[in-house]
Amino acid sequence: MKTIAVIFGGRSAEHDVSIITAHIPIIDSLQAAGGFDIWPVYITKVGDWYADKAMNRLAFFKQPNYEAVLKKQKKVQLSFDKGLTLVWPGLREKKVKIDVVFPSMHGTYGEDGSLMGLLRMAKVPFVGCDMASSAVAMDKAFTKQVLVAEGVPVVPFTWFTKVSWAQSKKYLLEKISTLKYPLFVKPVHLGSSIGITKVKSFAQLENAIEVALHYDDKILVEEGVEDLIEVTLPIIGNYELTLASVERPLNKTEFFDFKDKYLSGGKGGGVNSEYSEIPANIDAELLKQVQDLGRKTYKTLGCCGIARVDFLINSATKKIFVNEVNTLPGSLYQHNWKKSGLSGVKLVTKLISLAEERFAAEQQLTHTFSSEILSKVGGPKVQ
Numbered sequence: 001m002k003t004i005a006v007i008f009g010g011r012s013a014e015h016d017v018s019i020i021t022a023h024i025p026i027i028d029s030l031q032a033a034g035g036f037d038i039w040p041v042y043i044t045k046v047g048d049w050y051a052d053k054a055m056n057r058l059a060f061f062k063q064p065n066y067e068a069v070l071k072k073q074k075k076v077q078l079s080f081d082k083g084l085t086l087v088w089p090g091l092r093e094k095k096v097k098i099d100v101v102f103p104s105m106h107g108t109y110g111e112d113g114s115l116m117g118l119l120r121m122a123k124v125p126f127v128g129c130d131m132a133s134s135a136v137a138m139d140k141a142f143t144k145q146v147l148v149a150e151g152v153p154v155v156p157f158t159w160f161t162k163v164s165w166a167q168s169k170k171y172l173l174e175k176i177s178t179l180k181y182p183l184f185v186k187p188v189h190l191g192s193s194i195g196i197t198k199v200k201s202f203a204q205l206e207n208a209i210e211v212a213l214h215y216d217d218k219i220l221v222e223e224g225v226e227d228l229i230e231v232t233l234p235i236i237g238n239y240e241l242t243l244a245s246v247e248r249p250l251n252k253t254e255f256f257d258f259k260d261k262y263l264s265g266g267k268g269g270g271v272n273s274e275y276s277e278i279p280a281n282i283d284a285e286l287l288k289q290v291q292d293l294g295r296k297t298y299k300t301l302g303c304c305g306i307a308r309v310d311f312l313i314n315s316a317t318k319k320i321f322v323n324e325v326n327t328l329p330g331s332l333y334q335h336n337w338k339k340s341g342l343s344g345v346k347l348v349t350k351l352i353s354l355a356e357e358r359f360a361a362e363q364q365l366t367h368t369f370s371s372e373i374l375s376k377v378g379g380p381k382v383q
């Protein structure tokens, strides 16, 4: 029996969505698969860690007072000793050694590579993208810069920080004036359309920048794609990639916002499949380009395990642009994998074996190097 820790919650704007992802596709499927001892590890909004099997049920988090219930419990500690062990200290100390971690955190401190860094230090296999790809994908400007360097098409853009906006506003406005309206102004680190404005004229620009800077200290200004078709492509794999169907979310508002993504239809559990076309009904030639660019983007960012690549297509010119990469697709895009023939159970078990495969490959690398530098370095010797 393998012991799996599913880590979710955390200090992120997408805290609540992370609880849903942890349960609906991950814990429920692991339970249905059987053969796993599942430990839910929940990080509160202020960063306290708890682990208790009662949290394997989503119903636990539907109690209005669940935070108060947790406060009465002992917090869990992490011990890094030849892997990861959960420890509940005290007189009746309890320890659980973890075989594989299944991160289920969206946004800051989780999906941004922070958790992956912690798990690398602990030397424990974990599902999904590693630290570097997670950190790059979490920053919309870094993502575009890395993709441009490898010839992947992205919309023309510029980026700047809060400090440079305060110091060099005129210069930045000149830079932005080379971009064609409509523009999109975005905080680089957030998701769920938070702080994003579509700017139709110069008169709206500064206000949109102020809004984005309210949420983030680094922002992106980019050209809007007209006659827009949005598609997304979920991918799994380490070396050999498996592509799900190219999916077209059919949103109703002017651009895809939080409500569309998570609440339409009131079912919860991520994007509502009723609002998606799977597979996307687009030209065969466009479809092929999306698949090729999806693979290239995944490899360029060094993704492994699972990720989802989002595209913006101008349906009039047939130009395709990679918009962003999600290293923990909400709900794992289970609805799409199911239509592509991979059940929830198969998806989570495959992701766990991919985690173990990558971990084993990493252990083959040499991480130490012997040198005589310490004995030869100058300075007084210990007597």
Ligand SMILES: Nc1ncnc2c1ncn2[C@@H]1O[C@H](COP(=O)(O)OP(=O)(O)O)[C@@H](O)[C@H]1O
Binding pocket: 155, 184, 186, 190, 191, 192, 193, 194, 196, 222, 223, 224, 225, 226, 228, 230, 254, 255, 256, 310, 312, 323, 324
């Ligand atoms: N350059 C663009 N052109 C047209 N629409 C865009 C552009 N950038 C973003 N959008 C719209 O805004 C939505 C949210 O932007 P996105 O970059 O995907 O951020 P988020 O991380 O919030 O999903 C997109 O799904 C799309 O509908």
Ligand SMILES: [Mg+2]
Binding pocket: 310, 324
């Ligand atoms: Mg998006």
